[in-house]
């Protein structure tokens with residue numbers, strides 16, 4: 481038994497909403513459709529431009545229900561297309577594969593392309609250069625590995641450190657950290673994850689700007705985001721704050737963003753002067 485990765489077209493307005501609303505999506509699949517067998521695992525891919533997570537990658541897992549040689553998107557599917565595309569799609573029949581959505585992955589388990597680009601099983605696989613609207617075949621081994629990776633929280637590097645290492649150790653490691661070269665195929669520059677971990681620990685679960693006590697996420701972590709006050713290149717504990725999503729949005733997009741960022745800089749400097 482094999483597995484399949486499906487990459488949707490640019491036309492879907494909101495991939496996550498789409499996959500939640502349409503439990504049995506029909507995916508256009510001329511090339512591979514006839515080879516797909518009922519029950520085989522299916523992984524749905526999101527482009528970087530469509531992604532809430534800042535990277536391309538896999539956001540849903542399901543299984544093949546059936547192949548429809550003359551399939552047609554149903555009204556439920558069509559809601560998620562551009563208005564111009566709807567009329568055209570309504571009138572056309574094409575080979576479709578119908579699959580059942582089993583798991584939807586959000587930011588905790590969204591499997592980013594970056595991870596796959598460094599993975600021995602996927603590094604050289606054409607999955608990474610998947611065209612829009614196309615399908616890639618996976619070996620059984622690869623499909624099993626995707627399942628394993630999707631079951632593991634992956635966006636938690638700073639959080640793992642935050643919960644596991646003592647403060648002194650975090651600070652020693654943050655100072656000693658040297659940014660190595662980005663790994664081959666990685667599109668992300670290496671980050672010092674110790675610094676965000678220090679800020680999260682220092683916040684004590686409260687926004688370091690507005691002091692709001694953050695509610696917990698499903699993994700029992702306070703919902704706080706790490707903000708680099710003077711840009712990503714300033715990766716020191718006194719240049720990074722753990723702030724609530726609201727304050728973070730205001731700093732980046734709000735009318736008083738600059739003022740609040742300046743205030744955060746002072747507050748963090750005060751806290752750090754005690755270390």
Ligand SMILES: [Zn+2]
Nearest residue numbers: 687690724727
């Ligand atoms: Zn706040």
Ligand SMILES: [Zn+2]
Nearest residue numbers: 706707708728
């Ligand atoms: Zn920020």
